Amino acid sequence: MTRIIILFTLISFALPAQTSTNSNKKGIEALYKKDYPKAIEYFQETLKSSPTDAFANYNLACTYSILLSQCEDAYGEDEIYKLLQKAIKSKPAYKSKLLSDQDLEILRGRYRFNEVAGIAKKVILTKVIWYGPSPGAYGPMDQFTFSEDGTFVYTRKTFEDGGALAQESYNGYYSWETDSQFQIRFKEKSPLSEAGQRQKSRRVKYSEGTLEIQDFEHTFSDSSDRCSA
Structure with a gap:
């Protein structure tokens, strides 16, 4: 038993x-x-x-x-x-x-x-495409991509005369202040400056999945919101 x-x-x-x-x-x-x-x-x-x-x-x-x-x-x-x-x-x-x-x-x-x-948080920045808002069927109208060599590319969609969709690109550099904050500086030209105006550094607040960039009216996120386009 x-x-x-x-x-x-x-x-x-x-x-x-x-x-x-x-x-x-x-x-x-x-x-x-x-x-x-x-x-x-x-x-x-x-x-x-x-x-x-x-x-x-x-x-x-x-x-x-x-x-x-x-x-x-x-x-x-x-x-x-x-x-x-x-x-x-x-x-x-x-x-x-x-x-x-x-x-x-x-x-x-x-x-x-x-x-x-x-x-690491600083590496994540370079693995993510940072998208602006998606106001319509065209998807995000602008975005940032950062490289590990300290450079970035900012692209934005624009509408030409006649309504055709075009794209502009701007290059620049970034430098870290803390894990949650860094600065960006555009090269020769910037979508935020008038012709001939000297480029300045802009502070970026970096939190989980979000970038708040000085002088930009909107934030940037790690989501393209593709399913709602």
Whole structure:
């Protein structure tokens, strides 16, 4: 009788792990078939019994990211980052994996994504395209891109006579003051200066996913707002 009780106890302890493995396997099969609702169902099933399961947290984040790339943001971008953080906490190797995972491609240029991956704040600045507002069907009307060599390019869309859409580009330099603040200076010409006026440095406040640039009437963010265009 004692041997039977011991055997039953061992089987009971083995069941949750076996159940999680089966749910994860079914989730991956559904993900490969692009049956995203089923994949979500199976990964969530695992997390009900094993909330820290790295595999389920990571792949559920990937599933949500794929839906986000299709402009189906039913679960929220913040939820993706929470899942990735849980996955990394349980299995640190996922921190490097997420940087090359195609399922997470849509998030690659987001501040929070790079932060979760452990990228330094000053480096994140150069990995993100910083977009101005998107007032209509043309998408963001201007944007900044920063390079690690201390230079930047500012581009903006303009309308020529007759209504044709054109694009102007301006180059410049930037220099850090603190992790949350730096300065930019345009080269020969600037969209903010009149002809012949000497270029000046402009202070930039750098917070999570947002740039506030002196003399600009709007802020810049890490999102192009492409799904609402």
